[in-house]
Amino acid sequence: MASNGPGTSQEEFKWKARVSWVTGERSVAYSRNNSFLIEKQASFKEKDPHPSAIEYLLGALGGDIAAGFQTVAPRFGVSIEALEISLSGQLNNSLTMLGVIGEAGHPGLETIEGRIFISTEATEEKIEKVWQSVQDRSPLFNTLKRAVKLDFSLVIVL
Amino acid sequence: MKELPLFPVTTVGSWPRSSTLLRAQRQKQRGQISRAEFDKIADTEVREVLRRQENAEVDLVTDGEQRRDNFYSFVTEKLSGVQLMTLAEMLEVVEDKAGFERILETLDVPAFAISNPTCVGPVKRLSPLTLDEYLYTRSQTDRPIKVTLPGPYLLTRAMWVKEVAQKVYPSKEALGEDVVNILQTEIQELIQAGADFIQLDEPVLTELVFTSGQTRTFMCAALSARADPTEELEFAVSLINRVMENTENVRTGLHICRGNWSQKESTLLSGSYFPLVPYLSRLKVQQLVLEYATPRAGELAALLDSPEIRAGKELGLGVVNPRTPQVEPSEAIVERVREALQYLPAGKVFLNPDCGFGTFSNRPINSGEVASAKLKAMVEAATVLRQEIAAPAQ
Numbered sequence: 336m337a338s339n340g341p342g343t344s345q346e347e348f349k350w351k352a353r354v355s356w357v358t359g360e361r362s363v364a365y366s367r368n369n370s371f372l373i374e375k376q377a378s379f380k381e382k383d384p385h386p387s388a389i390e391y392l393l394g395a396l397g398g399d400i401a402a403g404f405q406t407v408a409p410r411f412g413v414s415i416e417a418l419e420i421s422l423s424g425q426l427n428n429s430l431t432m433l434g435v436i437g438e439a440g441h442p443g444l445e446t447i448e449g450r451i452f453i454s455t456e457a458t459e460e461k462i463e464k465v466w467q468s469v470q471d472r473s474p475l476f477n478t479l480k481r482a483v484k485l486d487f488s489l490v491i492v493l
Numbered sequence: 494m495k496e497l498p499l500f501p502v503t504t505v506g507s508w509p510r511s512s513t514l515l516r517a518q519r520q521k522q523r524g525q526i527s528r529a530e531f532d533k534i535a536d537t538e539v540r541e542v543l544r545r546q547e548n549a550e551v552d553l554v555t556d557g558e559q560r561r562d563n564f565y566s567f568v569t570e571k572l573s574g575v576q577l578m579t580l581a582e583m584l585e586v587v588e589d590k591a592g593f594e595r596i597l598e599t600l601d602v603p604a605f606a607i608s609n610p611t612c613v614g615p616v617k618r619l620s621p622l623t624l625d626e627y628l629y630t631r632s633q634t635d636r637p638i639k640v641t642l643p644g645p646y647l648l649t650r651a652m653w654v655k656e657v658a659q660k661v662y663p664s665k666e667a668l669g670e671d672v673v674n675i676l677q678t679e680i681q682e683l684i685q686a687g688a689d690f691i692q693l694d695e696p697v698l699t700e701l702v703f704t705s706g707q708t709r710t711f712m713c714a715a716l717s718a719r720a721d722p723t724e725e726l727e728f729a730v731s732l733i734n735r736v737m738e739n740t741e742n743v744r745t746g747l748h749i750c751r752g753n754w755s756q757k758e759s760t761l762l763s764g765s766y767f768p769l770v771p772y773l774s775r776l777k778v779q780q781l782v783l784e785y786a787t788p789r790a791g792e793l794a795a796l797l798d799s800p801e802i803r804a805g806k807e808l809g810l811g812v813v814n815p816r817t818p819q820v821e822p823s824e825a826i827v828e829r830v831r832e833a834l835q836y837l838p839a840g841k842v843f844l845n846p847d848c849g850f851g852t853f854s855n856r857p858i859n860s861g862e863v864a865s866a867k868l869k870a871m872v873e874a875a876t877v878l879r880q881e882i883a884a885p886a887q
């Protein structure tokens with residue numbers, strides 16, 4: 336088996352996850368030296384023991400963008416004091432996910448909305464440039480934008 | 494106490510901060526400049542705010558709360574046992590994380606931008622909360638001065654984050670004791686120094702009566718568990734009345750509003766003061782400083798139909814909305830005051846905006862220019878009203 340360790344060339348690198356069903360609608364994902372639990376596809380309840388698949392998707396996109404800002408901003412000479420991203424998404428028709436007969440549409444996300452709150456001394460113009468570069472380099476942003484409308488806005492918080 | 498004319502025009506306290514001041518505030522928070530360096534910058538800003546009020550001929554002025562980050566968490570650095578925790582930090586300790594997320598979404602703010610003065614040890618006064626602010630203002634103006642202070646209920650509610658505070662105090666009531674003592678001392682010192690008007694801010698009181706079943710948006714209150722409103726209101730009355738002991742030699746007021754963080758009226762609370770009347774009438778304050786420029790506050794009658802309120806209280810009548818860009822015509826303000834005069838004698842009505850013009854320093858809701866124009870509109874209205882009283886129309 337090809338190792339993910341040193342010596343693997345970047346072109347052939349493949350990311351992997353192994354997901355095992357645990358019980359009920361719960362499964363566990365293993366990737367490299369980590370593991371995390373996933374509860375359901377999407378949940379309408381107020382509380383659950385673990386995040387749902389759709390929340391991991393939103394969280395992953397947010398984590399990707401946040402990390403992207405950290406790598407891109409210094410190249411523009413921008414220092415970021417605080418960064419927070421709120422994400423939300425609505426299914427095109429959640430009734431189709433529940434299997435309601437006769438419902439039109441699909442159970443996929445229609446739009447993912449995001450608010451990126453940044454505290455920085457940099458000008459809005461400069462931050463916009465950073466954000467453009469973050470989008471250009473982001474693996475998840477580029478994957479998802481081909482499938483779903485990504486509606487993100489920047490808010491500078493002093 | 495200095496003499497005030499009929500229909501004194503005043504503000505509720507805060508004024509929008511300049512970008513220079515905001516930058517200095519952040520530098521102070523990050524330890525890049527000292528308190529003294531910050532105060533020097535703030536002094537200039539306070540003088541500017543005073544000049545604007547004097548130009549508008551405001552009768553009772555404030556320092557615009559220029560030295561504060563907001564109307565209550567500024568006390569943190571003046572007290573021991575209190576630590577400013579951002580909501581991002583609080584999210585780790587509070588149980589109802591989903592509830593928090595709803596609040597943040599409604600407010601459309603990041604958790605890192607909101608901090609709460611949280612009780613982490615025995616709370617004691619290290620230095621005066623507002624006396625220094627008052628003394629500087631006194632040195633810069635001849636006009637009567639209003640000093641605003643966070644109320645004891647607001648402070649207790651905000652500081653009491655159970656998960657953290659119960660390691661120090663057995664109960665919210667025990668913490669309230671120390672808060673009362675601190676405010677009593679502060680108020681006595683302000684009276685000694687000659688303050689003309691002391692206003693307590695207790696915005697959370699509306700949260701108690703208007704939000705059953707709604708998303709709670711008063712961050713300072715949302716941190717503590719929801720309690721029975723009647724009990725909480727009784728608790729608030731007892732705290733406020735103890736703070737107000739021995740205040741016969743100064744004019745006192747209590748400001749209550751429905752929130753002032755957004756220009757979107759729909760996100761702010763709504764409902765008349767009626768459910769609060771039985772409590773307000775028992776408060777040992779001279780004046781109620783209330784919102785009446787927004788329809789969300791309900792009709793004057795809901796408050797002034799009460800004989801106890803009419804007999805026992807002055808009214809700081811909110812006649813301009815601090816959040817809108819349009820300046821209210823002075824004729825409309827005169828009309829509103831005339832309505833109040835159906836219930837109260839002329840000597841009992843003050844004119845003020847519904848709330849501060851810059852409640853949270855990093856969330857300005859209006860510009861200094863619009864705020865000044867609104868002050869001028871109130872002064873115009875007061876002038877008309879004074880003339881009417883002096884020479885009644887035939």
Ligand SMILES: [Zn+2]
Nearest residue numbers: 750753848849
């Ligand atoms: Zn207010």
